[in-house]
Amino acid sequence: MNYPSGIKKCFQHQKNYSNRGMSLENDINCTNEYYLNSNIAVIYKKPTPITIVDVNYPSRRDAVITKAYFKTPSTTDYNGIYKGKYIDFEAKETTNLTSFPLCNIHKHQIEHLKRIYCHGGISFLIIRFSKLNLTFLLTYEKLDYFLNNYDKKSISLDFLKKHATQIHDKYNPRIDYLDIIDKMYFKGEFYEKEV
Amino acid sequence: MNYPSGIKKCFQHQKNYSNRGMSLENDINCTNEYYLNSNIAVIYKKPTPITIVDVNYPSRRDAVITKAYFKTPSTTDYNGIYKGKYIDFEAKETTNLTSFPLCNIHKHQIEHLKRIYCHGGISFLIIRFSKLNLTFLLTYEKLDYFLNNYDKKSISLDFLKKHATQIHDKYNPRIDYLDIIDKMYFKGEFYEKEV
Numbered sequence: 006m007n008y009p010s011g012i013k014k015c016f017q018h019q020k021n022y023s024n025r026g027m028s029l030e031n032d033i034n035c036t037n038e039y040y041l042n043s044n045i046a047v048i049y050k051k052p053t054p055i056t057i058v059d060v061n062y063p064s065r066r067d068a069v070i071t072k073a074y075f076k077t078p079s080t081t082d083y084n085g086i087y088k089g090k091y092i093d094f095e096a097k098e099t100t101n102l103t104s105f106p107l108c109n110i111h112k113h114q115i116e117h118l119k120r121i122y123c124h125g126g127i128s129f130l131i132i133r134f135s136k137l138n139l140t141f142l143l144t145y146e147k148l149d150y151f152l153n154n155y156d157k158k159s160i161s162l163d164f165l166k167k168h169a170t171q172i173h174d175k176y177n178p179r180i181d182y183l184d185i186i187d188k189m190y191f192k193g194e195f196y197e198k199e200v
Numbered sequence: 201m202n203y204p205s206g207i208k209k210c211f212q213h214q215k216n217y218s219n220r221g222m223s224l225e226n227d228i229n230c231t232n233e234y235y236l237n238s239n240i241a242v243i244y245k246k247p248t249p250i251t252i253v254d255v256n257y258p259s260r261r262d263a264v265i266t267k268a269y270f271k272t273p274s275t276t277d278y279n280g281i282y283k284g285k286y287i288d289f290e291a292k293e294t295t296n297l298t299s300f301p302l303c304n305i306h307k308h309q310i311e312h313l314k315r316i317y318c319h320g321g322i323s324f325l326i327i328r329f330s331k332l333n334l335t336f337l338l339t340y341e342k343l344d345y346f347l348n349n350y351d352k353k354s355i356s357l358d359f360l361k362k363h364a365t366q367i368h369d370k371y372n373p374r375i376d377y378l379d380i381i382d383k384m385y386f387k388g389e390f391y392e393k394e395v
Contacts, residue, residue: 047315049275052249055265070250070268080244084279089320091286120242125284 029098029133029140032179033083039178040087046183048085048092054078080117081128087183088191091126093118094182098133104159105132115152118145127190131172131182132165141169142185224293224328224335227374228278234373235282241378243280243287249273275312276323282378283386286321288313289377293328299354300327310347313340322385326367326377327360336364337380 033050040046059072081095095118097109110130121128128145143151143160147168151160170189172180228245235241254267276290290313292304305325316323323340338346338355342363346355365384367375 041315044318047312047319047321052247052271053252054247055250055268057248068270070270071266073250073265073268075263075265076247086286086288086316086319086321089286091281091284091321093281117242120236121281123239124242124281126242126281126286 028135029096029131033096033131033182036178036180036182037083037085040183046085046087046092048083048087050083051078051080077111077113079113081114087127087186090190091121091124092186093121093126093128094131096131096133098135100136101134101159102136102162104161105134105165106159107157115148119149122146122149127186129186131180132160132169134162137162138174140172140174140180141165142172142182143169144189223330224291224326228291228326228377231373231375231377232278232280235378241280241282241287243278243282245278246273246275272306272308274308276309282322282381285385286316286319287381288316288321288323289326291326291328293330295331296329296354297331297357299356300329300360301354302352310343314344317341317344322381324381326375327355327364329357332357333369335367335369335375336360337367337377338364339384 030050037046037048037050040048054076055073056076057070057073059070061069061071063069081093083096084091084093086092095110095114097105099105099109118128118130122145130143130145130148131140132143133140139162143165150168151164155164170185172182172185175181225245232241232243232245235243249271250268251271252265252268254265256264256266258264276288278291279286279288281287290305290309292300294300294304313323313325317340325338325343326335327338328335334357338360345363346359350359365380367377367380370376
């Protein structure tokens, strides 16, 4: 059976409990593919930042990187555009049951989310408690409120239940975070320009 | 002498004619650092997309990528936010004297620029003729006009002189492309939100 471009990979995905660290990323990538193919939004995961040390060039087309290091990311993993607005977010999973440890997010990633907010973008975190099968969208505004008023080491599940919005699993798109953004920032209005 | 964070690297840069391919990228990176440090805009170059094949983990901190391949980019190199608007562009140099060969830009990068435009973002190309020391900003609208009306193999310097806007070299920021964007899309209005 042939699925439309970009859909196949998502149907093939099965929840694999030995590989939980990948599943939120996979769900978001599939969701972003759905948004792209449906002309809803253009949101991509940025490539992993690395420092390339050695490259072997047997020919121009066949370059092989033979030595490289992972770099600490200075921005978030995901960004793009939805209804004319700049969207920027980081997504993380935890196996904890009662709180999300903030050490999972680099300090300059939080600074980046703040900058985006200050420049008029929509910035947020997606946090999944993988053992509880609970996924939340926490806006930068609420994260800022948390950082100014609470213990900064971890965000409790109770705080998230009160101040974040739960993203319920769906079939397609898997985790429809733009539905939440839509209700929060756009109230469902339609935006599209024609070339 | 200590320069403010992020500025030092830019002052150190000298035009190196044996290394011309890097200089537009370097100029744009320095310009983006200036925009970030001056709280004008948040625009980054995306990391080079690669496919990682082998990683050696002597310890969690010291992971070394020992085999990886370059991937064809599916989007452009630069994106970010300026005055609340999503900004997206690709930058290329040519050593040609009379035209810019479009084979320098992947077809899906042009499709990406079109998508961004259709979703209400500001998308464009920055094209430098390195031997002529001429740099142009060509909006997606004008690129689309070109693709619909001209031979699609290369964009002539004459077309760019007529339909693109020249970015003049400055000391700092090096190539102030947002000054052009500002005049085209914002007419100099001020935008900043406070947290």
